Amino acid sequence: METTIKDVAKYAGVGVGTVSRVINNEKAVGEKTRKKVLEAMKALNYSRNNMAFKLRKNETRIIALLVPIINHPFFAKLAYYVEDEAGKFGYSVILVSSQQRVEKETEIITKIMHREVDGAVFVTHYMHEEEDLNKCPIVSIDRTFGDNIPYVTSDNYDATKKALKYMIERGAKRVGFIGSKPLVNSEVLERERAYLDVMAEYNMPICMVNEVMQHGDEKVVVADFLEKYADVDGVFVSGYTLSQVFYEAAIKLGRKIPDDLQIVSYDGIFKQWSMSNMTSVEQPIEEMAREVVRLLIKKIHNEETSQRTVLNTQFVLGATTK
Amino acid sequence: METTIKDVAKYAGVGVGTVSRVINNEKAVGEKTRKKVLEAMKALNYSRNNMAFKLRKNETRIIALLVPIINHPFFAKLAYYVEDEAGKFGYSVILVSSQQRVEKETEIITKIMHREVDGAVFVTHYMHEEEDLNKCPIVSIDRTFGDNIPYVTSDNYDATKKALKYMIERGAKRVGFIGSKPLVNSEVLERERAYLDVMAEYNMPICMVNEVMQHGDEKVVVADFLEKYADVDGVFVSGYTLSQVFYEAAIKLGRKIPDDLQIVSYDGIFKQWSMSNMTSVEQPIEEMAREVVRLLIKKIHNEETSQRTVLNTQFVLGATTK
DNA sequence: CTGAAAGCGCTTACAG
DNA sequence: CTGAAAGCGCTTACAG
Numbered sequence: 001m002e003t004t005i006k007d008v009a010k011y012a013g014v015g016v017g018t019v020s021r022v023i024n025n026e027k028a029v030g031e032k033t034r035k036k037v038l039e040a041m042k043a044l045n046y047s048r049n050n051m052a053f054k055l056r057k058n059e060t061r062i063i064a065l066l067v068p069i070i071n072h073p074f075f076a077k078l079a080y081y082v083e084d085e086a087g088k089f090g091y092s093v094i095l096v097s098s099q100q101r102v103e104k105e106t107e108i109i110t111k112i113m114h115r116e117v118d119g120a121v122f123v124t125h126y127m128h129e130e131e132d133l134n135k136c137p138i139v140s141i142d143r144t145f146g147d148n149i150p151y152v153t154s155d156n157y158d159a160t161k162k163a164l165k166y167m168i169e170r171g172a173k174r175v176g177f178i179g180s181k182p183l184v185n186s187e188v189l190e191r192e193r194a195y196l197d198v199m200a201e202y203n204m205p206i207c208m209v210n211e212v213m214q215h216g217d218e219k220v221v222v223a224d225f226l227e228k229y230a231d232v233d234g235v236f237v238s239g240y241t242l243s244q245v246f247y248e249a250a251i252k253l254g255r256k257i258p259d260d261l262q263i264v265s266y267d268g269i270f271k272q273w274s275m276s277n278m279t280s281v282e283q284p285i286e287e288m289a290r291e292v293v294r295l296l297i298k299k300i301h302n303e304e305t306s307q308r309t310v311l312n313t314q315f316v317l318g319a320t321t322k
Numbered sequence: 323m324e325t326t327i328k329d330v331a332k333y334a335g336v337g338v339g340t341v342s343r344v345i346n347n348e349k350a351v352g353e354k355t356r357k358k359v360l361e362a363m364k365a366l367n368y369s370r371n372n373m374a375f376k377l378r379k380n381e382t383r384i385i386a387l388l389v390p391i392i393n394h395p396f397f398a399k400l401a402y403y404v405e406d407e408a409g410k411f412g413y414s415v416i417l418v419s420s421q422q423r424v425e426k427e428t429e430i431i432t433k434i435m436h437r438e439v440d441g442a443v444f445v446t447h448y449m450h451e452e453e454d455l456n457k458c459p460i461v462s463i464d465r466t467f468g469d470n471i472p473y474v475t476s477d478n479y480d481a482t483k484k485a486l487k488y489m490i491e492r493g494a495k496r497v498g499f500i501g502s503k504p505l506v507n508s509e510v511l512e513r514e515r516a517y518l519d520v521m522a523e524y525n526m527p528i529c530m531v532n533e534v535m536q537h538g539d540e541k542v543v544v545a546d547f548l549e550k551y552a553d554v555d556g557v558f559v560s561g562y563t564l565s566q567v568f569y570e571a572a573i574k575l576g577r578k579i580p581d582d583l584q585i586v587s588y589d590g591i592f593k594q595w596s597m598s599n600m601t602s603v604e605q606p607i608e609e610m611a612r613e614v615v616r617l618l619i620k621k622i623h624n625e626e627t628s629q630r631t632v633l634n635t636q637f638v639l640g641a642t643t644k
Numbered sequence: 645c646t647g648a649a650a651g652c653g654c655t656t657a658c659a660g
Numbered sequence: 661c662t663g664a665a666a667g668c669g670c671t672t673a674c675a676g
Contacts (some may be wrong), residue, residue: 004669015647020671030645050381051435052669055373055652062384062416069402076398080391083417092438094384095417111579114372115653116414326653337663344656352661374653377668437669 003044023048025076043138063296064108064120069215071097074240074267074285078141081289088299089173091118098124100215107242112136119300121292122134124148125182139292144185144308152230152288152294152309156221156266159281159313160194164236166315168202170322172262175199176207178225178246179197179238184213191238200305207232208322218245226253237265243278245318263320279321327364334362356442379589385618386416386430386442391420391537396562396589396607397445403611404443411458411619415439420446422537434458436570441622443614444471447504459621461614466507466630471616474610475509478588479604481635482516485586487639490524492644494556494584498523498529500547500568501560502529505534513560513588528555540567548575559587565600569642585642601643604636 005023009016012206014033022037040046054060065082067075079095084094094117094217098104099179108120109132119137133145140151167175177195182188192210199206207229213221222245237243245263247257255261291309327345331338336355343351344359356458362368376382387404389397408415416439420426430442441459444467455467489497499517504510514532521528529551535543544567547621556567559565569579569641577583587602600609620627 005671006669016670017648017672018646021646024671026647033645047432047435049669050438051377051380052652055371055377055669056671058373058652060373065417070405071395071398071402073393078392079417079421080393083392083419085419092416092418092433094414095387095401096414097402097405099406110369111414113369116372125462193653246646258410262675276598327655328653338654339656339664340662343662346655350661354663371653375666377653377670378655502672599671608656 012036062117064117083291087295139296150305156190157194160191164198167262168236175234176232179210180213234262240267277318279318334358363639365535384439386439407612461618472627479516480511483514483617486520488586489556495558502535556584562589599640601640
């Protein structure tokens with residue numbers, strides 16, 4: 001059997017309340033008593049059973065992080081900083097890859113209701129039932145759920161606009177857009193809006209594929225795009241995976257990059273992970289992660305939070321633009 | 323207040339024990355009573371407080387996964403499958419990036435002792451105090467702790483030998499080895515042993531750098547290696563990050579790959595993450611992850627486990643060998 | 645400053 | 661089949 005607070009109390013010849021007080025470092029305890037208790041703890045090699053502690057306190061000190069798939073540079077980096085920031089507040093993080101299965105989202109809600117975690121950050125783009133969500137401490141990235149779910153996002157609209165204009169200024173005459181459309185309301189949709197606005201402004205034709213995609217669909221979608229819009233000389237690719245696939249496919253088709261075809265991607269740069277060198281809009285992943293954790297912890301403690309937090313991207317030049 | 327088992331019992335006009343029995347789907351409960359309780363649960367929107375459940379059962383149903391850094395293709399992929407496999411057994415996984423800080427390892431031990439997690443899988447290569455470890459349900463990948471810590475690994479020795487011979491058969495006359503040396507006993511050391519054996523067998527000179535490295539040291543180490551052994555025409559690179567850095571550096575130095583310099587790496591292939599196309603020894607990450615989880619769960623339940631599990635790698639041809 | 649007791653929300657022998 | 665009670669290991673008013 002593991003040694004409990006009772007054993008310590010008996011050994012030290014005091015009450016369990018007293019032991020609890022020294023464990024929790026409360027001031028109201030005599031020097032001698034404290035010493036006795038400390039010795040007993042050491043002698044018995046005591047360590048607190050935090051299951052009991054958590055039950056009393058009614059907090060798990062755990063949050064869940066729900067990503068589409070952890071095995072992806074964007075989400076892995078996010079997870080890294082989420083864990084780091086949560087740790088600063090004494091929280092652990094449970095990792096869940098939704099694998100595009102809706103049940104996984106529901107599972108998290110259940111975990112919250114069952115008091116297995118205190119809250120969750122949702123980085124997924126699937127369906128769900130609004131009603132339950134609003135009762136739970138949940139925050140999100142990019143996704144706009146409703147008034148009760150704070151989220152952090154990046155300046156999707158402005159950044160996309162800037163990226164498109166950059167290619168146009170460098171000679172692109174026919175500019176395309178390819179993206180994976182989220183299933184739910186998301187700030188990511190702003191990228192499409194920016195594209196449409198820029199095309200209107202420059203009086204250019206729309207060459208866009210922005211579809212709901214399953215993981216793995218990228219190749220087909222890219223191939224379709226490149227066939228349908230064979231004459232584009234500038235493309236905005238929304239998302240890391242898509243941009244890698246797109247780049248490869250374009251090369252294979254013999255397109256000269258950037259002379260014949262310029263590319264800018266949203267999230268195209270993960271130097272650590274790949275040898276690609278794309279011009280891209282880089283999201284402030286670290287800051288997004290840290291901020292989303294701070295929001296969640298506030299939410300858990302019923303503090304006020306702002307509903308929408310926008311962080312700035314960076315436009316990073318690479319070898320895929322002129 | 324959240325509704326408890328007591329509320330349900332009162333509402334249904336039964337004892338709490340009975341409610342508990344229907345929650346846990348025990349057979350010994352009358353049909354009518356069961357129905358009454360089920361209705362009460364629904365009416366009150368009851369969901370069990372698992373903190374209390376866990377305290378009673380003395381199990382957290384959580385395991386910890388300790389990796390050097392989650393933001394890395396190998397560990398991210400591992401994490402993905404660890405989570406998936408753990409889920410099959412009803413376990414959640416807490417993610418911890420050690421960030422090369424020893425305290426993080428100790429932290430996990432503490433979490434186990436404090437009953438915050440039931441056990442842990444260690445994929446790190448740092449120091450620790452043996453004594454505590456042996457009391458805890460811990461399993462590992464590659465690392466050999468001692469008789470009490472089961473681990474899974476791959477056929478490091480054979481695979482390395484095969485890779486080296488492959489280059490030699492294709493004309494390599496001067497073959498090097500570059501790796502990041504683990505701080506602790508690890509099967510990864512077998513790769514060095516294989517290299518030394520092969521060099522002896524072919525009577526070739528040793529061109530090896532196998533040092534303890536910090537994250538970020540790779541560039542310097544690679545540069546040193548390429549300067550010191552400027553005339554190697556075949557190199558075995560141990561590890562993903564190192565192989566990416568090595569490849570880039572070699573290219574920059576004007577080395578023609580594979581004509582002038584062949585490369586084989588251990589863990590060089592992560593198609594999802596990069597556009598590289600290396601010849602490499604591919605570890606069965608999914609199977610390693612699943613197996614290590616199974617081992618841990620057995621350990622948690624005090625079942626017998628084998629101490630060492632070796633899984634086979636695959637030798638995958640890419641563009642970096644002749 | 646300290647002890648005895650109640651209680652967090654469950655499960656599980658023990659009777660009946 | 662079912663209820664009353666004890667207990668999991670803590671914390672926290674309440675007295676003193």
